[in-house]
Amino acid sequence: MKLYGSTTSPYVRRIRIVLSSTEHEFLNLQIFSGADRDLLASRNPTLKVPCLEDDGRVIFDSRLIYRYLAEKLGHTGLSWEEENQLTLIDAANDSFVQLMLLKRSDFDISQDKMYYRLQNERIEAVLGALSEQVDAGGLTGWAYPEICLYTMIDWVLFRELHNMKAYPQLLAFHEKHHHRIEVTATDPRN
Structure with missing residues (x-):
């Protein structure tokens, strides 16, 4: 499981906290320019972080990432x-x-x-x-x-x-x- 993001994004940080007890790789990107921007664009056409890659899936948004993780990790769904x-x-x-x-x-x-x-x-x-x-x-x-x-x-x-x-x-x-x-x-x- 790979999480693409930046350490300063509040949207990324929420997912990092959710994943704090789950093995994953965090790729801290410089999202506004250079090779990291290109990498982000290759994974997420919205050019936003976070982006999660897992089991051949790429999920583009923190809310959807949480929903995916909740299902995968057996967390309670949201009311x-x-x-x-x-x-x-x-x-x-x-x-x-x-x-x-x-x-x-x-x-x-x-x-x-x-x-x-x-x-x-x-x-x-x-x-x-x-x-x-x-x-x-x-x-x-x-x-x-x-x-x-x-x-x-x-x-x-x-x-x-x-x-x-x-x-x-x-x-x-x-x-x-x-x-x-x-x-x-x-x-x-x-």
């Missing part, structure tokens, strides 16, 4: 509530990624432009909804939705995309899981 939680997490994560890529491409994302406003509006709405769920006693375990929430929050803090101070419940959630062995082993700061 509809968990699927909805993942939709929220992925929506905010995708918006954060878009804003980061724009910023790295020298766009002034602080301007009052519709695209930037929509991304920021989505981020705040989702963070608010997730914060309410945590405050109401949700997302208390360490299953795939919690892993995804943790990796998103940690990546946002790592990239300094949002200080999260308006969401103390999410910061407390992050702190609660910060010292897990699989979290420290996949920390992008190392």
Whole structure:
């Protein structure tokens, strides 16, 4: 089993955490240029990470990779509530990624432009909804939705995309899981 990705991607990190007790090869790629970009393109036409190669199959997306791994490794499938939680997490994560890529491409994302406003509006709405769920006693375990929430929050803090101070419940959630062995082993700061 081969996992193609980068150490800084929150989508890759969630799969690395899921695979933490499963033998696999992790290929840490420089995904934006050079030979690694070519390798990624040869495996995944979306040119995104993660990408999983196993038993002659290539799976292109973290959500599908998790579904595949859950089936293969005998993990419990996701409930509809968990699927909805993942939709929220992925929506905010995708918006954060878009804003980061724009910023790295020298766009002034602080301007009052519709695209930037929509991304920021989505981020705040989702963070608010997730914060309410945590405050109401949700997302208390360490299953795939919690892993995804943790990796998103940690990546946002790592990239300094949002200080999260308006969401103390999410910061407390992050702190609660910060010292897990699989979290420290996949920390992008190392």
